[in-house]
Amino acid sequence: MRLARLIDWPLFEARFGALYVEGAGRPGLPTRLMVALHLLKHMDGLSDEAVCARYLDSPYVQAFCGESHFQHALPLDRSSMTRWRQRVGAERMEVLLAETLAAAERAGAVAEKHYERVTIDTTVQPKAVSHPTDSKLLQRGIEALARMARKHGITLRQSYRRVARAARREAARLHHGGKFREAEARVRRLRTWFGRLARDIVRKMAGNAKAKAASAETLGLINRLLRQKRSDRGADKLYSLHAPEEACIGKGKARTRFEFGVKVSVATTNAQAPGGQFVLGMQSLPGNPYDGHTLAGQIE
Template sequence: MIDWDRFDDAFGPFYHEHKGRRGLRTRLMTGLHLLKHMKGLSDEEACAAWLENPYFQAFCGESHFQHRLPFDRSSMTRWRRRMGTDDLELLLAETIAVAVKTKAVSQRQLERITVDTTVQTKAVAHPTDSHLILRAIEWLNRLAKRHGISLRQSFLRLATRARREVARLLHTGGHKQGLRWLKKMRTWLGRLIRDIRRKIASDPSLEAAFATVLERAERILGQQPSDKNKLYALHAPEVECIGKGKARTRYEFGCKTSIATTNERCKGGQFVLGAMALRGNPYDGHSLTGQIDQVTRLTGTSVTRAYVDRGYRGHKIKRDDLDITISHTRGITSPTIRREMRRRSAIEPVIGHLKEDGLLERNHLAGPEGDATNAILCAAGHNMRLLARWIRILFALLVAVERQPPWPVPTTTLAGGAERKTGMPVWSAAPPA
């Protein structure tokens, strides 16, 4: 039911007919990404599953069973970077189109949506000062060894021991002693930075090679607990600290993500109609316009009603054809809107499925582009899971109807030998379900 030619037409401009190595087939790459996020697999696991699962290969367009991967695992990373976030939205749009085609979702249900935000956490360790300082010392030593720079002292052994002592003492009665160890670590990192700067000062190529690592190490060395825009991971400087008011998790480290779903529970389930990463931890109300526009663009249907929580107060959106209802709003007289408002909280389990069954809980894709790409693909994977379940239900109903025996219809003999059907069939056993 998927229109694979749609992907060929959209992604064709990214390939050249004669230049470079022959590109991988579009159906292979799009199908593999849909299966990856449908099953919640990593790139390595998706490649391994494709190699041993004939159903995966048939879904990706293979006519014969393949015993060898036609690509390398890193090809998936390069393909995602080549496509970009805007073009990968087509995968989510196609899952919505298939849902409409199979009548799992109606056009009226696409007009009424529920919007909420969550945190897409990054695959980083919990940031602490001692951990970040130790990682900065390790990065600087590794880069110095790669470029053949002889350091006065590496501080690796000392910093590793100090990191262990800080973790042991900082949250116990030895708090002051732990802070002294932390101060020593800062001193060692500063000495290492100054030593490297002295030895690369006369070489522009080395200065360029060390520029990024030195800049991030100096940020870690100088940042204070009360500062804003702090660095929480050396390999992911885009990570933000977001507090959502959860009792079990005070702070989450990643990127705020907006999710839009159908308000009504459709036949196949509650489908995701839009997903977008929000850089800079913006106010929820300021992101509502972009989310509604994305849903309209992906579904081809104008949104008439949007249901949000109280975090969206002050959105200042005024459209004649759009009605935005905030939860716990008094004075709603329409029974339809009150009923649909009670369905607003149903978006929370959808977000839970995106995190537990999908890959939204721990994003491994690099950079801000990776955050946006992962959000889109997770939404497409969620819709694929719902579509697979819905098609299984339809297939089971079809098989049940095919297996029903032809029940005899009772007849009455009339004068002259003619027969007339009397109506209800005669059940020789219990009637079919």
């Protein structure tokens, strides 16, 4: 309750108001509700589902979100938080970070002098994806192509979905048993089916401009996957179809030699303020750039 009184809630109405239009579609959810849920989400490191569950459990959370009476039903769907983030965008989301610092100043937890020196470091934000393997990636590609064909009404000679699942399981079993040559044979078979299916779809989609435009991004990823080799390195290596920004990053950690995710840069206060150390800026750095090249952008 004390924190709610320190935050300038009308500021968010003014900054995000341009994103909403009167009388167009379903009425938008209150801005304070969405901002408060995202502040709580990041304060405690919660998922969207967990912060929505906490809203129903705690009258303090509901008061923080602007409610005057206890609510027994959730006023939004969990997916509304994802759509709200997409609408607001990364640049406007920085308003939330800036207001946390302004609220800390009003509370006396941080002063102007604590901003004079900053500490900047990079780390890896792991993606919530399973460990990438060739057989798994090829099988996911076959499933993605089969879904694309079904969506656009394309009749396939064979979808290969059933045999691809069996080949992936067999490759995993053989790798686990140390029979690497037999496992690689299954992977080559998956790659053959994948290329055959991709060529079949591209031929039958040639006269459908609308389908080609709608599937251009997916087909681009499919072509990258068909061209890449196991020995490829760098930003062009594809590790996940639904998260193509994912990279294999080694930060010299003893416990984890490689991590699969996206490099992020974090700037914090250097001096220990009365309220602790405060985050001043964060950046996502797709492509695994060299740490020294990210310093100028983070300082800015």
